[in-house]
Amino acid sequence: MASKGTCAKTKASKRRRSSLPNLVPDAQRIFANLNFYFFPNNDIHAGRKARIRVSERYGATWVRDWDATAGITHIIVDHRLTYQDIPVYLKLPEGIPPEVIVVNEEYPSDCIRSQMILDAAQSHYQVPGTPNAAKATSNTGPVASTRIPSQVDVEPKTKQNNQVARRSRSPLPEHDLKGSTATHGDPSESDRVEYGKSSSHDTGCETGQADGETDETKLPQTAPAAPDKYGYELIEAIQEVAALRDIPLELDDVEESDSPPQDEPPSDSDSEDHRPAHKKSKSNHSKFSNFQCMHSHPAPANYSTATATPSSSTIIPPSHPNAQIITLLSLQCDYYTRIQDPWRSLAYRKALTTLKNQPHPITTAAQARQLRHIGDRLARKIEEIATTSRLCRFESTLTDPRDRLLQLFLGVYDVGLAQASKWVDFGCRSLADVQTCPQIALTDNQRVGIAHYDDFQARIPRDEVRQLGAIVTNALRAIDPAFEVTIGGSYRRGARDSGDVDLLITKPGASTRYIRSTVLEQLVPELTARAFLRARLAGGKDSVHAVETTKCHGACSLTPTAPWRRIDLLLVPEEEMGAALIYFTGNDIFNRSLRLLASRKGMRLNQRGLFEDAMRGRGRMKVTEGRLVEGGSERGIFERLGVPWREPTERVC
DNA sequence: AGGCGGTACTG
């Protein structure tokens, strides 16, 4: 309560403390002449302290006292506070002066990252509760993500908005995307509420105060003493890196209520979430309950994905009780993904989904050890992060130049670890090097991948996905109106943007052969002629295999000058649509989980159907096909597997 | 100690 007062009082004592922010060179001092007022306006919290110091290094003046004459240009608001909290605490009956820009705490670091003052009006910099928040389109436009600080020297690439395109993606979640596949019985406005910040009014005042305290006093974070300055810089660096890549933090908190097992007596069982802290065993009820697909996640009303490359998939939680842990482990996970180690990466991903559904802060190893998919080693790491805000192991990988190059090269379509490693070993330091290296013979696909590196790396706004799908649909129906096209992938899961466009194409009653020949021999040529399809990357190229091809990968663009987008067509006979939908809807972890479950139950699931009596030899090697149990209906497959139905939007693991 | 999804396309 009164602790708020501290900032007002302590100003005196900390006046000298800001000493010397050792400024960056003049040219980079993008915040020169700007006056920042932080809210709360103190540096007690480690993260905020880091932000303040970094802002100062880039030229900003940290205004300690609210003063109309201080020329305050920006208020940087802590993510736990709302717009309404500001005038309450600052006692501004008139409200916030209109000339003062109010942004969330992501704004400064984004500006620094892009070396320019960004448009503060962008929705992802707005503070919850901002009046007439012009929920304008999240402006995800053609924002090519430069995943790596290093330059991507693709050659021609005459993007008009080079500047903008180079800008990294916003790390903040967006809650626009109304209407989409809002299968979730959520009150439309609940978007914000679920972020744990009462969206508005009355509480505002209280919350403001309360938060002021909790903020300082009871955040799990850092040990009493502070990490050295190196620690702060690292934290900031990590935040930046984390923002550059998309951190997999889909849905943050599970609301405490809705938990699944309604058959459980409220008495003994649950301590908090789905985890009877029974014996030592982590197993829940059934022997299959350990599969991700058995756990209905709270439905991310809408989320943003980045399933694209590494393990990532999503949004930065406005605030998650274990955000820092998740962030660091995600980075470590991505490192394993690209470095070599798919199994370790998988393990991290499973652990991460557990963490993401953990509504309470984890602070000790013992606590962490209780969670599914978290063993001793991860538990120790988690404790390390919780107490020191750092992860030793990860720090070394952060700066590893080889790793950065690998990441760059792996971003090229048709380049995997083998090629990327080779290129690095050849001494290539950039994509330009790769193109000119005499020892490297690029495949056609790789050339396309390099030429359109930024395009393919960029996210595709949901509405563009829809439009691209519509173009294909219309073209196909012009050929034969009985065809049906379904947009799958993250679009179907409700994502607000996608890495590529996945289309399932079918025609009731038609044979695969007919579907294939129509698509390959008529649709594709037509779309190519129209310059919608810009490249064929795979599928039906090789005439030998073309006779039985079922998928086609390519690149398309909305207009001749629009960015190229990856597009995948899957040709599906009606009887296999259920299985194909599951396959093409994902997500990845969810699919694996379903398939693993099937195989444990003596069945086999693939993109064509669910089979039973599949004979498996040693291990689980397939010996016989088994007979088809179900293929046409998603629900049917779920049922036969004994998995509770999940809407596509709930298949985000 | 052995598994970790299961398949399609390309060179």
Next chain:
DNA sequence: CAGTAC
């Protein structure tokens, strides 16, 4: 077959 992608 290895490599890549989904």
Next chain:
DNA sequence: GCCT
């Protein structure tokens, strides 16, 4: 990496 974790699980069986």
